[in-house]
Amino acid sequence: MAPIDGAEVSKHNTKKSCWIVLESKVYDITSFLGQHPGGAAILLKQAGSDATTEFKKYHQLEYVNDLPARSDLGPVDPNTLAQLRVPKDTEAKPASETDSDNKIPHVSMVISAPDFETVAKAVLPHKAWIYASSSANTGLSLRTNLDSWPRIQLRPRVLRDVADVDTRRTILGHSSQYPFYLSPMGTLGVIHPEAEPEMVRGAVRKGAHMVVSTASTKSTEQIMQSYLDEQKRLGNASPSKLFFQFYMPVDKKKGLALLGIAKRAGYKGLWITVDTPVLGKRSADRLQQAEEALAVGMEDSTAEWEAGGENAFAPAMGGRVATGQLSPHTTWEDLAWLRKEWNGPIVLKGIQSAEDAKLAMEYECQGILLSNHGGRQQHSAPSALMTLLEIRTYYPEVMGKLEIFLDGGLRDGADVLKALCLGATAVGVGRPYLYALAAYGVQGIERCTDILSEELAIGMRLLGVTSLDQLRPEMVNATSLLNEMWRPEPSTIRSRL
């Protein structure tokens, strides 16, 4: 094929004829505009230009194989690149309106985990900020998460020798320096150019475990490679381990293939996300996408938002319905074949009731993660602490039988103690790490870990314990949450009697 002139490519910049350049090749994506799960607007913005840099923030190059047949028009003439269209960068402006350079404090000035959020807002492009910070519907579930931790108080004991404290915890058989780990979060390529590997490097340096998302920007193998490289650099001295978070796709064959990749790559456990049969309503993302569509003269395809259809897409960048990414059909019975394919431990991520915790025990899972997905899925969902209290009250036999993890809204290392007093194994931390990555890259991940770990160690000393196995339920006052805990309606109790 003869090379195509950049000036020619630049002319195809409308929805009637839309060409883009990816890795020096020209693609006609006109017929794909309406099918793109990320929406037509983001593609139209790149029309007539070299979209490689933007594309790589979201996708691996193999994605071009999914384009309709004959989309590949041939190579672009390398001498004419200067004539390609240059898209208006509507995203350059950080989410906060201020000059970000003057706003970024030295990393040592970040004293508490929530400080990362302020810096991230100053540095992230508006769209990436929306993706990271958004939550479902009116934001109620997110607020419930944040509000739940302060509602439990610690009951310190004094005059105990607390000079030496040990914060280590074993998670699914693997010792970690801390009773907290890095939660799985998708599409980190829009948060930091090095994406997930940058986060992994920080986790390894600090000896923390991390759960890697199915919806990662980099491939499952690339992420494991970054882990192995960092371990090698440190003489394999870090106790850090990687686990794999799994979204069940509609196509079982695709699911099996992904499991095989994760297994061969050496991930230590499978965290199956079960709170996402359909995508939650991400209000802020929708607004942002509607604005983006209007900016390129479209009224956006609202039909794409219908929930509960055959296929839903994993909550990557704002999440739109896409073919087959996430199965609404999955049931407890699917655990049988998943278990056959995965011989390591299985954790169900997104348990929100005591009844489902008990079912997970009966289906012989190794762990459950009490979570409402950082408030991004169900509107008016319970906090993880509330679900933990329910389990303790109605099915106490689950405690000690399964490893129990919590996540959502944890912003202070000392709060981890509350969950552990009530029988949790460990707590997941999401957005604080994501914001730390956005603001400072690997240094941020290290700093965030140090902050949480120091708060945890101080909290232990002030509580009067020197190791995590000394934590007991009577060391917390959970009365406020217990008063609001779900109770069966009286008629149900009578009918049982």
Ligand code: HEM
């Ligand atoms: C040209 C071939 C492309 C193909 C085949 C493609 C395919 C896809 C697919 C399958 C998804 C669903 C999520 C996933 O699997 O990651 C997606 C989402 C997305 N794509 Fe593309 N894409 C292409 C180009 C681009 C380009 C050039 C950009 C940016 C300039 C882009 C930005 C996005 C974004 C932001 C999402 C997230 C959508 C959301 O969750 O709302 N894509 N794309």
Ligand SMILES: Cc1cc2nc3c(=O)[nH]c(=O)nc-3n(C[C@H](O)[C@H](O)[C@H](O)COP(=O)(O)O)c2cc1C
């Ligand atoms: C930007 C973002 C992306 C996420 N992506 C995923 C994902 O791909 N898979 C998943 O199981 N959970 C995902 N989650 C949920 C987190 O794993 C975790 O449950 C939640 O962030 C914990 O709440 P926190 O952010 O308040 O700590 C995501 C959360 C955020 C904020």
